[in-house]
Amino acid sequence: MSWEADGSDVYWSLTDPRVENNAILITEILVEQDYDPKAIAAILGNAMHEGTMNPWLWERGTPTYDEFMLHQGDFNDRGYGLFQYTNPNKYINPNNSSLPGYGPNFSDVAGLPEDGEAQTIFFYQTISSEWTDSQLGWYAADFQSVYGIDTQIFNITVPDFISANVTGSTDEDIIELLTGAFELCYERPSQQRAVDTYQMRVDDALYFYDIIKNISGRSKFNLMYYLKPWWKGRI
Secondary structure, three states, X not given: OOOOOOOOOOOOOOOOHHHHHHHXXXXXHHHHOOXXXXXXXXXXXHXXXXXXXXXXXXXXOOOOHHHHHHOHHHHOOOOEOOOOEOOHHHOOOHHHOOOOOOOOOOOOOOOOXXXXXXXXXXXXXXXXXXXXXXXXXXXXXXXXXXXXXXXXXXXXXXXXXXXXXXXXXXXXXXXXXXXXXXXXXXXXXXXXXXXXXXXXXXXXXXXXXXXXXXXXXXXXXXXXXXXXXXXXXXX
């Protein structure tokens, strides 16, 4: 199974076969890092509402290589990739060029579809530094008024998130809690968008759980390492 990527700036729908394809590849990588399938489902439910599982997706259009490199300040409020890293230089920088598959896409410099693998590796390497519950109070009033949820329920640590070590009577309850925690502690969208998309993220997480709950890690014989320098090692 190979990564799918599309540089056309079109957001993929949940039923697009490329979505399930990449969700399975993400799962195979995270299972190897001891992520519980319920936590992975929460991640996928959120990722669907960020980069729609397309590793090449740029928010508000794909720039040229020089546009991004020479004017990075113009991209402070624009996302890139599976998790819509904002500013994109969180991910697109020389420090990450050695990651397997690294190859961000620009309108005039074709990327590598396997950039999805590099992004997923970068994700699990940096989740602890990106995770914060300091903004839960910022979301509190809106979540209370719309969903009757006290956002402090999402105040969990990264290790507890990864292992799905939270209280819930059913898998569905646990996935809902993990999805909210990932949304507010990792993705941290705007208040209005957080409220507007919360239930959809949960529903999508449950959808993905049915697909990935029994997936194991990749065989060592199937692992691919992309050692050829991308774009002559420029970024």
